[in-house]
Amino acid sequence: MGQIIKTFPDGSFLEYDRGGFDDWCVYLTSASGNRRPPRDTDYFTQLKELAERFGTEKVYSDYVKVYDLTGKQVDRDSLEKISILSKEYGASATQVDTIFSILYMAMIAEERKAGTRLGKRIKRLGIHKLLIENIPVREAANFMRGMGWRDIARLCEERGF
Numbered sequence: 001m002g003q004i005i006k007t008f009p010d011g012s013f014l015e016y017d018r019g020g021f022d023d024w025c026v027y028l029t030s031a032s033g034n035r036r037p038p039r040d041t042d043y044f045t046q047l048k049e050l051a052e053r054f055g056t057e058k059v060y061s062d063y064v065k066v067y068d069l070t071g072k073q074v075d076r077d078s079l080e081k082i083s084i085l086s087k088e089y090g091a092s093a094t095q096v097d098t099i100f101s102i103l104y105m106a107m108i109a110e111e112r113k114a115g116t117r118l119g120k121r122i123k124r125l126g127i128h129k130l131l132i133e134n135i136p137v138r139e140a141a142n143f144m145r146g147m148g149w150r151d152i153a154r155l156c157e158e159r160g161f
Helices: 040-054 056-069 076-112 121-132 137-142 149-158
Strands: 003-007 013-017 025-029
Touching (some): 003 076, 013 076, 040 056, 040 121, 076 121, 121 137, 121 149
Antiparallel strands (some): 013 025
C-alpha cells in the first residue's frame, strides 16, 4: 500500500506508490478495491467528454487553474480547491474531482522527476493539444513519444507555457 493522498465521496482514492522507476506513480483504487495507475488515454477521453458537455474553454480553463496550483509537493489546500472547483460540474463533480486530482498528482510527479527540464509542462502540452487544438485522444496522449526535450520545450513556449 502506498501513500493515500485523496479519498472521494464514492469511496475511491488516489495514492502514490512505487512505479516502474520511482515512488511517484499515481494509483486510483475504486470503491470495490480495483487498483491501477490511470493512463493518459483514460483521463484524456474523460476530459474530451467533459469538454463536449461543459464546453472546451471551461474545462481547459479549470485545468489551467489546477496547473497553476501545482508545485513539487502535495498541498492539502490545493486538493481542497480542486474539490471546490469540481462542484461546478454538478452531478459530474466526483468524476471531475478525480480527473483533476489525478492530473495534479501526475504533474507533481513530473515536477519531482530527477533531471526534468519540462516538469508539469509536458501534461499541459498534451491537454492543450487535446482540447484547444482538438486532436484525437490517442494522438494527444502519444504525440511526444520519441521527441527530445528541447523540441517539446519549444512547442510549450510557442503556446505560452
